[in-house]
Amino acid sequence: MSTLSPSLIARAKEVDLPALAGRYTRLRRWTRSEYAGPCPFCGGRDRFHVQAQRWLCRKCTSGRWADAIAFERMRTGAGFRETVSQLANEPILDPLTLAQAPAAEYSNEPPGEAWQKRGRALVAQAAGMLWSGAGVMWRRWLRGRGITERTARLARLGCLPDRRYDPPEWWGLPREGDRPKVWLPEGLLIPCFTRDHTLWYLTIRRLNTDRGKYVRVRGHRPGLYLGDSALKHQIVVITEGELDALLVWQEVHHLPVGVATLGSATACARGRWAERLAGKRLLLALDADAAGRTGETRWLEAYPSAVPLRWPESSKDLTEYHQHGGNLAALIQAHL
Ligand SMILES: [Zn+2]
Numbered sequence: 001m002s003t004l005s006p007s008l009i010a011r012a013k014e015v016d017l018p019a020l021a022g023r024y025t026r027l028r029r030w031t032r033s034e035y036a037g038p039c040p041f042c043g044g045r046d047r048f049h050v051q052a053q054r055w056l057c058r059k060c061t062s063g064r065w066a067d068a069i070a071f072e073r074m075r076t077g078a079g080f081r082e083t084v085s086q087l088a089n090e091p092i093l094d095p096l097t098l099a100q101a102p103a104a105e106y107s108n109e110p111p112g113e114a115w116q117k118r119g120r121a122l123v124a125q126a127a128g129m130l131w132s133g134a135g136v137m138w139r140r141w142l143r144g145r146g147i148t149e150r151t152a153r154l155a156r157l158g159c160l161p162d163r164r165y166d167p168p169e170w171w172g173l174p175r176e177g178d179r180p181k182v183w184l185p186e187g188l189l190i191p192c193f194t195r196d197h198t199l200w201y202l203t204i205r206r207l208n209t210d211r212g213k214y215v216r217v218r219g220h221r222p223g224l225y226l227g228d229s230a231l232k233h234q235i236v237v238i239t240e241g242e243l244d245a246l247l248v249w250q251e252v253h254h255l256p257v258g259v260a261t262l263g264s265a266t267a268c269a270r271g272r273w274a275e276r277l278a279g280k281r282l283l284l285a286l287d288a289d290a291a292g293r294t295g296e297t298r299w300l301e302a303y304p305s306a307v308p309l310r311w312p313e314s315s316k317d318l319t320e321y322h323q324h325g326g327n328l329a330a331l332i333q334a335h336l
Contacts, residue, residue: 004084012087013053015068016216021050023270024075041074082290089240089265089291108271110198114172115219119191119199126158126189134161138188141207145243146322151250158189160204173219182218190242192223192263203242203263214241214263222262224273229258230280237283237309237332238299240265240292244285244318251328257283257336265291268298282306283335287317309335 018027024040025048039048039057047058054065060074072083110116129135130152138159142152165181168174173182187206193199200223204215226245230236236258239245245261252259260277262269265286269277282303286292288311299306311331315321322328 004081008088009069009084012069012084013067015053015087017053017055017068017071018050020068021048021055021071023267076294078294082294085289086266086291086294089287089289109221110200110223111219111221112172114170116199118166118170118172119202119217122184122202123156123158123189123191123199126160127153127156128158129161130157130159130188135159141188144323145319146247146250147243148250151246155246156191156193158191160184160186160189162186168218171217171219183215184217185215187215190225192225192242194223195228201263205243216263222267222270222273224269224276225261225263226258227260227273227276230260230276231258233258233280235281235283235336236260236277237285238306239318240286240295241317247319247322248285248328248332251322252332255329255332255336257332264295266295266298268295268302274302277303283309283332285309285318288313289316292317307335 018035021027021040022035025037027035027037027050030036030046030049034049034051036046036049038044038046039060042057042059044059049056054067055061055071056063056065061070068087069080069083072078072087073080076083078086111119130138139149139152142157163183163185165183168182171182185204185206187204190203190205191199192201192203201220202217204217206213206215224230225242226249229249233256235256237245237248237252237260239248239259239261242261242263245259248259258280262273268274282299282305284296284299284306286295286299286308296308300308309331311318311321311326312324315324315326318328321331
């Protein structure tokens with residue numbers, strides 16, 4: 001068995017811990033850099049405390065700080081290796097900043113006006129770059145994944161050729177001591193809009209990095225990517241990431257099937273997004289790896305009638321299946 005690389009373990013520990021823990025307990029702001037609430041494992045009122053990358057419980061950890069890996073292992077009972085590979089697939093936040101999506105507000109409201117305004121401006125600018133000379137490499141990369149220009153334009157994809165740091169005021173975010181800027185690394189910009197033009201989050205897909213392929217821009221809120229397609233259809237394919245979802249959307253638009261993703265292997269729908277999916281028949285198309293299987297188990301707990309999609313083992317996800325010549329529409333139809 002191969003050994004886990006230190007960078008993979010480091011990435012697992014970089015997960016947005018308040019957001020992760022906030023899926024299992026109600027947190028409220030305790031200090032500027034800390035949230036508190038009932039312990040997801042042993043209850044109480046405020047014995048559980050969480051910061052950007054560490055947590056403690058006065059009982060469970062005897063008040064000692066522990067990391068995200070320890071949290072997930074305690075929650076799931078899974079082994080170290082499985083937990084690391086699962087966490088390493090979660091989106092990370094700007095490592096320079098504290099989690100800016102307070103778990104207590106990790107619910108139904110979109111980001112504030114200033115964030116949306118700045119976000120929309122960035123989306124427009126990045127789209128301009130994608131379709132200019134600066135975007136050649138990313139256009140080729142998208143084509144290689146089977147995503148057509150039409151789809152990319154409809155999805156308002158863009159690219160950021162260079163990393164930059166925005167003043168937080170531009171996003172309506174507080175300037176916090178030693179974490180003064182909003183980090184926008186280089187990569188493909190994927191906006192999560194709903195049809196009322198509300199912008200919920202921005203994901204940046206990076207290349208050639210072992211610090212996490214997906215970064216969410218600080219101040220984001222949980223969104224159901226392409227979730228509007230779930231409004232129209234009774235059957236909804238759930239993918240792990242946005243680019244798989246886009247490909248499915250493109251390839252099966254002639255079928256009476258919606259597609260959506262929370263942009264993570266293991267997140268499960270909550271609040272308004274759970275309502276959006278209530279009563280639907282879900283087809284689960286998560287990656288064929290440990291994280292995907294964990295996510296699948298969670299979805300099946302929440303939606304017992306969901307059906308896992310299965311494809312040949314030679315492909316790890318739907319994009320690879322498509323790249324290997326597989327027919328996504330036929331695959332999905334076979335599961336209807
Ligand atoms: Zn506890």
